[in-house]
Amino acid sequence: MTPFTYARASDAADAVRRGTANAAKFLGGGTNLVDLMRETLERPAALVDVTGLSQGIDLTPAGGLLIGAAARNTAVAEHMEVRTRYEVLARAIVAGASAQIRNMATVGGNLLQRTRCAYFYDNEGSRCNKREPGQGCDAIDGFHRGHAIFGASPACVAVHPSDMCVALATLDAVVHVEGSAGARTVAFADFHRLPGDRPDLDTVLAPGELVTAVELPPLGPGARSAYRKVRDRASYAFALVSVAAVVEMRDGRVEDVRIALGGVAHKPWRATKAEAALRGRPAMATAFAEAADAELAGAQPLRDNGFKVELAHRTICAVLAGLTREAA
């Protein structure tokens, strides 16, 4: 690691003030940033520890939940309001990492995870536009079975690694951020970026902006939700494909549905085409398959990850079948 200074922020305003220092980084649980610093992929001159900021999980006046960015992943997954009302979120969190890491990792840090693309990590031996803009990408023609099938660019085919964020995409969460220009909110769907020609930028955060909370709007009273993750081993691995879904049924029809895919794009991939194809239709296997077709028609797999298209299709259908059976 290159040398850096360390300070604990006393509140969000203090954090933002300290965060404007040259090459400062906010530090949460450290489960990603410390590793990246050890590999010298991140070289902050100053770390501002924000784990002392809000860890609250509180009801909002609108009837939703406001989760402080410093809340640990475990604390969110075990919170009874989350388990009873936002099952997809609790399920997605416990699908990620290990218990040890979930005890350390914060909600804000989870949103800001960097990709696990092996070429991004291979500082010495590989080209990577995310690490070094303009350098080139060795993943596009390399070992890329884990890489993107949606939204990639000639500059970057990396995927976002988070499980939690896939759930948040289906919940239409709102990200609260604070910077030197003041506080603002960002719709979750707009928070992460597609790579385009700037794969070094993962999110729309301005330099020095801090994530302070994630807000969950209330779900309809009959809504059911689920998360399913497919990976190379049974546990403690990143997703090849994952599916988060929220379904509201009425009289055997899918009144409303929200679907997001993980492991397939540079950001949690909201499957809006599948949603549109399914909304209002009877909950039947053919309708699920056609919804999956509608989304996956737009997939652009690489040489060695075409299997993800079939895998995503099956997983979408399985999750929808399970949810509509429960909700009927």
Place this chain on the structure above:
Amino acid sequence: MSIFVNGQAVACPDDPRVSLLDLVRERLQLHGTKKGCDQGACGACTVLVDGQRMLSCLALAVQYDGRAVTTIEGIGQQGHLHPLQQAFVEHDGFQCGYCTPGQVCAAVAMLDEVKRGVPSYVSGDITATGIVPTREELQERMSGNLCRCGAYNGILDAIAEQLEEAAK
């Protein structure tokens, strides 16, 4: 500024680059905690912080000022083994032993999580607070600790026996 390691106050390192793992191993000469991958992939460095299991390799020591850290040396000592350590011995829960301190620390905290009702990926009803610690549950909950000797069956047998003992 101090960190309390196994009840003893230890000064926070001046250099913020020092990990909690290097603090206990290199500065306190507590060599029970192991450095496996040093990147959060193996669980060998698992310690307890205020009773919760964490990876000391990904923890900057300065972040743990004022916190209570328990390493394997704080869980059991030669001649005074923790019952779970004794169970590991009796059930062949290790071969080379390198992952064992991390496995034992993780298992001690895991049993508390089960008691607390923390859900896991394989939990059926996510809202249930009474966790039934099936073999599948134990496997999932211990999946953050790798054992390259493959002593997993012995490890699970040892933990399952502890659960039975605790239920008596």
